[in-house]
Structures are given as structure tokens and as C-alpha cells.
Amino acid sequence: MTLSFNSLGLSEARVRHLEAMGFSAPTEIQAQAIPHLLSGRDVVGQAQTGTGKTAAFALPILERIDPKLPTVQALILTPTRELAMQVGQAIRTFTDDKRVRVLTIYGGQAIDQQISRLQRGVQIVVGTPGRVLDLLNRGDLKLNQLSWIVLDEADEMLNMGFIQDVEKILNQAPIERQTTFFSATMDPSIRKLVTKFLRSPITVTIDQPKAAPTRINQVVYMVPRGWTKARALLPILELEDPESALIFVRTRKAAAELTSQLQAAGHSVDEYHGDLSQTQRERLLLRFRQRQVRWVVATDIAARGIHVDDLTHVINYDLPDSVENYVHRIGRTGRAGKEGTAISLIHSLDRRKLRDIEHHVRQRLEIVSIPTRAQIEARQLEKLQAQIREALVGERMASFLPIVAELAEDYEPHAIAAAALQMAYDQTRPAWMRSSSDHVEDATDGKPKPVKRVRTSVSSEK
Structure with missing residues (x-):
């Protein structure tokens, strides 16, 4: 039997708003x-993220708070600024009561404006632990009327080193309160927090939906001896041609350097890391979601704030330190039943890490060679042929027919078409392939090898 929001105990007005x-x-x-x-x-x-957990805690909070009381009654802690903004916006959409005020607070935003909003009165605060603790210590955020605390993505709080801040915040909250933790995984440290701060909690566990398994094609490329990873990545990107991709690197410096190299090669790419201001991060996320930039090079911690629908590729330029992080990374693609591709670049010294990953995902991941020039050129010709088919049924083609007719007086039509194709193809070839000093055949002795993929089902952790 299908449940309804009415049957959960929500008010009629809330249910009508949700239905609308x-x-x-x-x-x-x-x-x-x-x-x-x-x-x-x-x-x-x-x-996991994507199961509707924001509404799971937001709707009961909105039912229970007093909109006439302009004091903080609910506090939701999130690990990243981006998630705080998403949760805050979601809560605002779940109510049409203009008296309910939701404030989102995080570092990188003017603290004076946040203090001013608190002084004017808000009922719900959504924020990152650092800024929440800062405002508590200043005395500008008061929790004496607090009834609810929600810890969203508790495992990310742990991974990002926020647990001590979270404990300080929980210790300052009234003992008589309702506390909720949401987490994709239940690390022993999370269980310890639960034991310490929650009272006889009910545990609710939701598995990844079986009807829409995550389908991820995993590809592992071996970087040839003497090659840089950047040199190896270029032919891979030409062959794969990702519509949208997250490229994971280890450090901020690596993100900046790789982004510069890819931009120099003519690709639509930008960097996302901790050195960016909040305004820069928000602007880049908007451009990425709107497909104004195709690829983003990011560090692990910064990328936790990136949630993009229909991400086609995840690229592990640097392998993560833990197998859990590997699963977390690649789980960003192939969501909602769609297929995604996860690419990993490895050196010979990374084989031990690869074995650990294979053991964790219970899959043997075959290592393949860097794509050859012949493979890439074949791929370019396929794309060009598809573009020609589109042009042949388009309206603009007619404007070029007089030129063809004039040239046909001196040349065969086939030769004219071939010359036009050659010009178009030369325009689409990447600059690094035009250079005689950089032969991709060097990696495979000129012998093309097919790229094999291992398809697997991996639960998206975030």
C-alpha cells in the first residue's frame, strides 16, 4: 500500500502545500x-543523499516550531557551505508561512550581516560547525529556546575534522531537546556521538533504492613510465569526451596546475578548491550546473559541496587515500539508474592501492593502455561524421550550395567534399595532437589496444 503525507501525521495545510x-x-x-x-x-x-532526508527532518520541524516566537528553535548543522545553502533553500520551499524565517550561516560570508539577521529574529538556523561555534562564542547565537538539533551528513563531519566543534555545540544546547543524526555510514565515532548525545533514539536505515541501481563503468589507465599524468590525461579526455566531469586531485596546487594545462589545451574546465572565496565557489557551481563549464578539477574536501545532476564522468587523476573515498568519489556519477564512467590514472606504484580498491568493490578492474593516436583519430572522425549528418538535414546547408556549384566546374564533387572534411577535421584536432614531438603511440608501440570497461554497481554515498 502506497503511503501518503496525510498518513504520517502532518497537518492538512502542510500536505496541501506539498501537493501544490x-x-x-x-x-x-x-x-x-x-x-x-x-x-x-x-x-x-x-x-544516502538523494533519498529525501532533508524533508524527513524539515517537515516535522516546520510542524512543531512556533512562528510567533522570533527565537532560534531549530539548528541544523551541515559539513559544507554548499549543503547548508541547499538545506536552507529546501526548508524555505516547504512552508508558505511568511512568519517562519530561515537563516543560513557559514564562513566566507560577512558575519555582521548574519549577526544582524539573528538580532531581527529567526526560528531556524542552518550552518556549518565553524561559523555556528563562532557566533555562539560571541554570544550572538543563543540556544536557550532551542528544541531541535539536526546533524546532517554526520560522517562527512567526521571526515572533515568537525566532530570536536560539533561536540562543543551539542554541549551548549539545552538538555531538553530533540536530536536527529543523519549519516550515510555509521562509523564507530558516529555511534559514540549517538550514545553520548541522543536519548533512546529510534534507528531508521534506508538502503540505496533497488529499482535504480548505480551503474558505473570503471576504467583504469596505466600511465607509461616517464610520462606525466597530465600528458596521459589528454588522450583519455579526447577519447572519452565527457559531457560533464569531476577530476579529483590531491592538492590545491595540483588543481590549479592541471586546470591551467587543460585550459591551454583548449578545454572547458575550471578549478574548485579551498583557496577560492565563497563568491567564486558559488559562481563556479552555477556555471557547472548550467553546463557553461564542462569539467571541474577539485580536491576531495572542496568537492564535498558539489552536487550536480547527470554527471557523466568522475576521473581519479590521483587515487584517494582510502577505498571508502574511492567509492564516495565514483558514486557521484551514474545516479538515478543512468550509466556513468569512472576513470582512474595509476602509476606502477599504485598497484597496491588498486588491489585494495578491487577487494573493496569485489571487482577485478583490468588495466588498459593510454589511447593511441589511431584510436583518437577514429573517434574524431566518428564525431565529425555525426556532425555532417546533422548539417545535411539543417537549413543552413542551402546557403553553401552555390559555392559547391562554382567549385564543381573545376573539381569532382567527391574531392570538394573531402577537402571540406579535411579542413573541418584539422580544426577539431587538439593542439597537442598536431605537435610532432608528442606521439601517443609511444605508450603502446603504435599498436591500438581496445579500452575495456568493467561495469559494476556501487552505491552512491553522497
């Missing part, structure tokens, strides 16, 4: 968590 927004039925996490939260129980939810 297009929400007809709750997700599994919402169906299980909302009744417990409405009854006043502490809840631990183990659920």
Missing part, C-alpha cells in the same frame, strides 16, 4: 522518520 509543490507520496526515509520525529523521539537515520 508536486510532492504526492513520501520517500522511504520520510515515511519511516517523520512519525517518530513528530512524536518527539530522537532519530538516527542511515541514508
Whole structure:
């Protein structure tokens, strides 16, 4: 039997508002968590991003807060600025009550403006631990009327080193409160926090939806001895031609250097790391989501704030330090039943890490060679042929027919077409392939080898 929002205990007005927004039925996490939260129980939810967990805690909060009381009644902690903004915006859409004020606070934003908003009165605060703790220590954020605390993506808090800040915040909150933790995984450190700060919590566990398994084609490329990874990446990108990609590197410096090299090669790419201002991050995320920039080179920590639908490729330029991080990275593609591609570049010294990854994902990942010039040229010709087919049915072609007719007086039509194709092809060839000093055949002795993929199902952790 399909559950409805009405059956969960939400008010008629809330249900009507949700229906007007297009929400007809709750997700599994919402169906299980909302009744417990409405009854006043502490809840631990183990659920991935994309399961509807924001509404699972936001709707009960909106039901229970007093909109006439202009004091902070609910505090939601998130690991990143970007997630804080997403959660804050989502909560605003879940209510049409103009008296309910939601404030999003994070570092990199003018603290004076945040203090001013707090002084004017807000009921719900969504923020990152560092800025929340800063405002608490200043005395500008007061929790004496707090009824709710939500820790969203608790495992990310742990990974990013925020747990001590979180503990300080929880210790300053009133003892009589309702506390909710959401986490994709239940690390022992998270369980320790649960034991310390939650009262007889109900545990709700939601598996990744079985109807839409994540399908990820994993490809491992061996970087030839003496080659830089940047040199190896160029032919891979030419062959794969990702519509949208996250390229993971280890350091901010590496992100800046690789971005410069890829931009110099004519690619649509930008960098995303901790040295960027908040305004720069937000501008880049908007451009990435709108496909104004195709690829983003990012460090692990910075990339936790990037959530992009229909990401076609994840590229491990540098392998992560942990196998869990590998799964986390590649799980950003191939969502909602769509296929995605995960590419890893390795040196011979990375074979041990690769074995650990294979053991973790229970798959043997075959190592393949860097694409040859012949493979890339064949790929370029395929693309060119597809573009020609599109042009042949287009309206603009007619304007070029007089030129063809004039040339046909001196040349065969086939020769004219071939010359035009040669010109178009030369324009599309990447600059590094035009250079005689950089032969991609060097990696494989000129013998093209087919690129083999291993398809697997990996749960998207975020």
C-alpha cells in the first residue's frame, strides 16, 4: 500500500502545500522518520543523499516550531557551505508561512550581516560547525529556546575534522531537546556521538533504492613510465569526451596546475578548491550546473559541496587515500539508474592501492593502455561524421550550395567534399595532437589496444 503525507501525521495545510509543490507520496526515509520525529523521539537515520532526508527532518520541524516566537528553535548543522545553502533553500520551499524565517550561516560570508539577521529574529538556523561555534562564542547565537538539533551528513563531519566543534555545540544546547543524526555510514565515532548525545533514539536505515541501481563503468589507465599524468590525461579526455566531469586531485596546487594545462589545451574546465572565496565557489557551481563549464578539477574536501545532476564522468587523476573515498568519489556519477564512467590514472606504484580498491568493490578492474593516436583519430572522425549528418538535414546547408556549384566546374564533387572534411577535421584536432614531438603511440608501440570497461554497481554515498 502506497503511503501518503496525510498518513504520517502532518497537518492538512502542510500536505496541501506539498501537493501544490508536486510532492504526492513520501520517500522511504520520510515515511519511516517523520512519525517518530513528530512524536518527539530522537532519530538516527542511515541514508544516502538523494533519498529525501532533508524533508524527513524539515517537515516535522516546520510542524512543531512556533512562528510567533522570533527565537532560534531549530539548528541544523551541515559539513559544507554548499549543503547548508541547499538545506536552507529546501526548508524555505516547504512552508508558505511568511512568519517562519530561515537563516543560513557559514564562513566566507560577512558575519555582521548574519549577526544582524539573528538580532531581527529567526526560528531556524542552518550552518556549518565553524561559523555556528563562532557566533555562539560571541554570544550572538543563543540556544536557550532551542528544541531541535539536526546533524546532517554526520560522517562527512567526521571526515572533515568537525566532530570536536560539533561536540562543543551539542554541549551548549539545552538538555531538553530533540536530536536527529543523519549519516550515510555509521562509523564507530558516529555511534559514540549517538550514545553520548541522543536519548533512546529510534534507528531508521534506508538502503540505496533497488529499482535504480548505480551503474558505473570503471576504467583504469596505466600511465607509461616517464610520462606525466597530465600528458596521459589528454588522450583519455579526447577519447572519452565527457559531457560533464569531476577530476579529483590531491592538492590545491595540483588543481590549479592541471586546470591551467587543460585550459591551454583548449578545454572547458575550471578549478574548485579551498583557496577560492565563497563568491567564486558559488559562481563556479552555477556555471557547472548550467553546463557553461564542462569539467571541474577539485580536491576531495572542496568537492564535498558539489552536487550536480547527470554527471557523466568522475576521473581519479590521483587515487584517494582510502577505498571508502574511492567509492564516495565514483558514486557521484551514474545516479538515478543512468550509466556513468569512472576513470582512474595509476602509476606502477599504485598497484597496491588498486588491489585494495578491487577487494573493496569485489571487482577485478583490468588495466588498459593510454589511447593511441589511431584510436583518437577514429573517434574524431566518428564525431565529425555525426556532425555532417546533422548539417545535411539543417537549413543552413542551402546557403553553401552555390559555392559547391562554382567549385564543381573545376573539381569532382567527391574531392570538394573531402577537402571540406579535411579542413573541418584539422580544426577539431587538439593542439597537442598536431605537435610532432608528442606521439601517443609511444605508450603502446603504435599498436591500438581496445579500452575495456568493467561495469559494476556501487552505491552512491553522497
